[in-house]
Amino acid sequence: MIFFFLLLGLCVGSFVNVLILRTICKESIISPRSKCPKCHKTLNFYHLFPLFSFVFLKGKCAFCKEKISLIYPFNELICACLFVFAFYLIEDIFQILIFACMLAIFLALSWMDYYLKAVSDLWLWILFVLAFCFDFLQNGFNLENFQDSFLFRVCFGAGMIFLLKSAINFIKNFKKRDEILESLGEGDVIIIALIFGIFGYEKGFLILFIACFLSLLMFIKIAKKDYQMPMIPFLFCGILINLSIESIV
Structure with a gap:
């Protein structure tokens, strides 16, 4: 096998x-x-x-x-x-196939983000559908405890990151508040939302922390003011590190 x-x-x-x-x-x-x-x-x-x-x-x-x-x-x-x-x-063969394909899409999106600083909407939503199916096979519809459901976790992750990035942009551009600001990276928001949906709150925050830490180290090393840092590769690294820790523990 x-x-x-x-x-x-x-x-x-x-x-x-x-x-x-x-x-x-x-x-x-x-x-x-x-x-x-x-x-x-x-x-x-x-x-x-x-x-x-x-x-x-x-x-x-x-x-x-x-x-x-x-x-x-x-x-x-x-x-x-x-x-x-x-x-x-994972034990169930269907869950193995779905989860492995999700990781493969994460890898593809990481390279797209690295080269293009943008990702394919089509593959983002394919990833969303796979993540929803994976959670359904694991947990079914969790109506009694909706705050722990996949959709609620996705909305929580998206809302949190949207507010956080909006606040950071406002602070950075306070003196230019009358100008149109750079739009929010929708791909990053969807990916982070899916991470919370797939892995839950605790692991989602851990993956996000690892990604931010690694990206900060890279940004310090590059030290270019105008360099646009791709975020999805670091989120993917965070996922792999989290899974490695989970397999050991």
Whole structure:
């Protein structure tokens, strides 16, 4: 069973690579067929086996012999690890598949945010639907204790972050209060809201704290006033650290 999830994770990782690259290039994820980004020649099906093709081709394009970016095998390997990780954390097979796919989407959104400083609305809402299904399989409809339900936690997380970021923007731009301020990052709000919906209040705050701490360290290291820091990669790191702590404890 673990071998199945390992292979499935590699395949999903290959799809994540396509999703990231084509979103950045503003291309369809359905067509055309995959091609080398350097020589633009269409790849054969045997060039597309996740991770194995990279090893057999010795990290070079089969046509132009240019080096293949390490991001491709890295994402495939990370997704494989995420699927195996989900297998060890969760018992129900359907919940494993949903949770692992959620983590894979988190990975894809992290790269999108890193390169574009923006994310796909479509995949944000796909993530929302998967998160809702995952919570329903775990807890069902929690009508008696609504404050602990998925939807309430999502609304709590979204409202809290919206007010927090609005307050910070107001303080930062107090002298320019008559001007139009920079709009709130909707992707960050939805992601943080989903984190509270999926992991609950305590773990949600822990993930948010870890993400803020890591982003602060990175911001201090970069030390550029006008640098726009992507937040979703740090939130994803916070999720992985939280899951690692949970698996150990």
